[in-house]
Amino acid sequence: MKNTTMDLLAIGQKAKESSEILRKLDSQSRNKALLAMAKSLEEQKTVILEKNNQDVNNAREDGMATAMLERLTLDNKRFVSMVAGIRKIAQLPDPLAQTRKQWVNDLGLRISQRSVPLGVIGIIYESRPNVTADASSLCLKAGNAVILRGGKEAIATNIAIVEAIQTGLESVGLSKYCVQLISDPDRQLVTQLMQMNQYVDCLIPRGGAELIQNVVQNATVPVIETGVGNVHIYVHETADFEMAKAIIVNAKTQRPSVCNAVETIVVDEAFANAHLSQIGNALFDANVQILGDEQTRKLLPYSVQASEKDYKTEFLDLVVAVKVVKNYAQAIEHISRYSTGHSEAIITQDYSVAQDFMNDIDSAAVYVNASTRFTDGEVFGFGGEIGISTQKLHARGPMGLEALTTYKYLIEGSGQIRN
Amino acid sequence: MKNTTMDLLAIGQKAKESSEILRKLDSQSRNKALLAMAKSLEEQKTVILEKNNQDVNNAREDGMATAMLERLTLDNKRFVSMVAGIRKIAQLPDPLAQTRKQWVNDLGLRISQRSVPLGVIGIIYESRPNVTADASSLCLKAGNAVILRGGKEAIATNIAIVEAIQTGLESVGLSKYCVQLISDPDRQLVTQLMQMNQYVDCLIPRGGAELIQNVVQNATVPVIETGVGNVHIYVHETADFEMAKAIIVNAKTQRPSVCNAVETIVVDEAFANAHLSQIGNALFDANVQILGDEQTRKLLPYSVQASEKDYKTEFLDLVVAVKVVKNYAQAIEHISRYSTGHSEAIITQDYSVAQDFMNDIDSAAVYVNASTRFTDGEVFGFGGEIGISTQKLHARGPMGLEALTTYKYLIEGSGQIRN
Structure with a gap:
């Protein structure tokens, strides 16, 4: 699964196309997709845990520290909790298709502010493989396509998880390109992802200070800075x-x-x-x-x-x-x-x-x-968390599903023109 | 009024310090400051119009196109409307100190989402001098300090407007550093402003496609992309x-x-x-x-x-x-x-x-x-407009005062710890 520079543009384009379909999908269909993802992951459990074992062994041989190894490990308990997490997200209220505000102005124009998905979200993270499933589910629930870039240590696990997710998506008639993984470790591809403004609407880096600063310094796509807590x-x-x-x-x-x-x-x-x-x-x-x-x-x-x-x-x-x-x-x-x-x-x-x-x-x-x-989306009652924002634009603090949406204005008239 | 690299850091630091004071100012004090700004501008009207005349003459000599000259011109009618705009902003409802949401979680923690200012806002714009007063007033109303960078063609006008604004601020005991202008035309300073993450919370570029793309491509500070409408x-x-x-x-x-x-x-x-x-x-x-x-x-x-x-x-x-x-x-x-x-x-x-x-x-x-x-903040009933966002993060479409705020979570307990 080798990506070249050419492929990343293709990944972006396919994500954009998928996001157009997801944007118009009703709540029930999105939840059905989530349940299909959960089922498919369960069916692939043996393979995924095997791949994870392989990642952990490789990392241990490369001298990875114990704390890091612990994060990388996907054992049975964590796997079960990861899949249960997806089913729980399916049951959360739909963050879309809500009219946040509506009013009629003095010319009789009816103006509505309606919640819509962001579009394509790029998630750049480290070695925790459960982020692969968590982030994909939250993005999908909010009607977004997602491009994932996980740490290279977890690569075999992530490939297996994303393949299972894609099988699930296809089983309900959705494009597998709703959830894509950049599996080539070439760092140049991350930079390219961060500057693909034509296809990516938002980047969420999750990890240590160095990873986050790399994204903030190099991205031209809007970023939600997360995490570092002194x-x-x-x-x-x-x-x-x-x-x-x-x-x-x-x-x-x-x-x-x-x-x-x-x-x-x-x-x-x-x-x-x-x-x-x-x-x-x-x-x-x-x-x-x-x-x-x-x-x-x-x-x-x-x-x-x-x-x-x-x-x-x-x-x-x-x-x-x-x-x-x-x-x-x-x-x-x-x-x-x-x-x-x-x-x-x-x-x-x-x-x-x-x-x-x-x-x-x-x-x-x-x-x-x-x-x-x-300080946690779960504790705050958001039912899940895509990260904790430490910037002031868009979202601040624990980010639940609402942070993965934006809005558009609908203006309905009867022929009004401006004087 | 020559800024060096050293000075821009000082501008940033002073803006940050001023924003700390503005953040804690009640609604009445912010409105009083706005009215003082309006009064001071009226008092400096002759000087400001004179300086604008000078800018327009220089631009005409440099061969500026008629449409651009028209934008640069601040005549009596526009001046009156600019000052009236500030007084109108003073009368708008306060976008701060609102509790957007509040709930009690299952552990008895009372969680509130409270509106607060963004902090320091950088506005990068072209030759319309009325933006200098409009943007400053909107930012101040929402409790933010502002760093302005206008087009070099309007420099004499902008210096005169900002001096009048600062005199107004000082007349009510506020620091003049709440509203600052980068008056040195050195383009390197704009790049520095766009990367001063330690002092600037948000950048709003206003102008043509080239200006906006320059900001999107070079900023590390979060940007709200505005404007280009095909x-x-x-x-x-x-x-x-x-x-x-x-x-x-x-x-x-x-x-x-x-x-x-x-x-x-x-x-x-x-x-x-x-x-x-x-x-x-x-x-x-x-x-x-x-x-x-x-x-x-x-x-x-x-x-x-x-x-x-x-x-x-x-x-x-x-x-x-x-x-x-x-x-x-x-x-x-x-x-x-x-x-x-x-x-x-x-x-x-x-x-x-x-x-x-x-x-x-x-x-x-x-x-x-x-x-x-x-598509206009005024028509939408926001009472003013800092720009029209064409990105999806934070704000979309016409941006009024609410777009110049963020929120923080307040969590009040009685000794709760996490299990």
Whole structure:
């Protein structure tokens, strides 16, 4: 399955053609396609898991780190959950064919804003093979064709998954080109995908900072930037100690490898003097390494000196930076300087301070007295998630099906002309 | 007023700082600032008109075409209308501080989606000096700082307008850096603006195809692509002749230089045989040059042979291309191939055909029995317009104040952690 430069244009053109058909498909037909995809994946389960095993073995031989291998692995449990995910998406409400707004203007023109698909969506991601099925299903549910570019480590798995999806699509009379995979590892093809404005309406990069920056820097197709979360929790002096401890330990340790895990704790001096040692101990017991400023180091003798760079780092690991501040203003200043605009939380019992924090912090998700781990489409009730946007255009924060749609205006008249 | 590379970073940083203040300003304070801007512009009217006269004279000496000179000119009437526009924007409803949605999830987290400003907006435009005041006012009303880059022909006018605006801002205690102008004509600075992701949240290019493509190709900051309209009107065989004639003449001649003016008329053969000669005569009487295919040329002997390129061209002039088709399917095929996704209309008396057209055409504005000249924020009731988006992300079609906002999620809990 070798793609040349010529082929990528063909992929784009076929995606565009498929999107024209998907755009006009009713909700029932799109859901039927999703169920057929799920069924076909189940039928190909043995092959897919075998291919994944092959990918994992190759990656291990190439010396891939354990955490990465873990992401690459598609075991039985994950496979079942992946397929169940598709069936769940089929049951979600249709994000299309809704009239978002409608009014009649003073000339009697009836103006409607109607939800429609984006068209062709390019997804550029890393080694998690479940993204192949998740992203395809969400895009299809919202009436979009999709061009996938997964990490080369997962290539055999992705080819097998996409073949199963395409078989499913064809079994209900749809074109297999609704879901296509760029399987050639040539990096030049990714650049070409990012600049194929005539065929691609939107790019969603999913992965680490380097992948995302590559897309932002090189794309001419509109991009929804996702992901990088240098997440802060600010513990106000009025915070409830038990609540602060529980939230911090949860936000750091419940799943440290994800973007909504906390990376820096900012603590009011008064709270730190009273309680930081106990919170430090709880983190220490959970095997978290603590990087602290001078004051933290005095209170937590086992902590390591934090550098400027540490406050900028998304560790995605059992490591946390701690910064002790004199007051609210210093906390806001620190967070504003280092935040990537993903998720930040305050823990406080002070009503006014909570309101101020929600106004002052300019992040996609701003929390009061809750773990930052909740920044997630599922938790927000979107039924699925295509990523978490850290930019301000189009969609911000967890993106569900609505983020995969746009709208058009329909203007119905009776011969009106403009004076 | 020479900007160096160093200065542009300073402009960005000051815009960012100003946006932090604007973000927290209540509606009343933003409106007060707008009224102060309007007052200050009135006070500087003589200077501004003088500077504009200077710009126009220089441009005329440099051999600028009449149509361009017309756009550059700021006469008394336009000045009055520009200032009145700012006062009108002050009276519009506040697009901020609205809770778009709010719900409580199954863990008891209260999740709100609240409207907030985009932050810093870069506007890159051509020679119309009124854009300087219009764009600044709309951005400010929505709580954004703005960095302006107008055409070099209007430089003296733009400097005078921005100085007046800044004086107005300072008179109500706001920083003049809320509205800044890149007055150095060095093109390198535009490229730098387009890649200043750390300070600029969004770019809106306004102008011709070349300017817009330059921004799309070179920006790393998210862009809202505006403007280019290769607009079609399809005359179905059931169309009412008088209505068709009135709409076509209006859409072509009422203001031919704008993006919502029609560029190609697609006509069903049956209608063409019966009525095209009369419509052609009406266009001919209005000094419109007609470029037609074989069948058109037979019906309209004064028409000129249309080339493939003509069907792709946004004439922005008293020129129209005509294409005769056998049926609806051929019409949709022609429009889908050549449309830029801006505005298209059908003229028909057939209910089902009207419905089909609204489903089949994938443009920002789709009309039934009305002139395409209505694609306009003012007509749509937005009270103003920052441009007409021809992309699908964020905003599509006429963009009012809402397009200059984004949202953030506020999540209020009582100690919830994730299992």
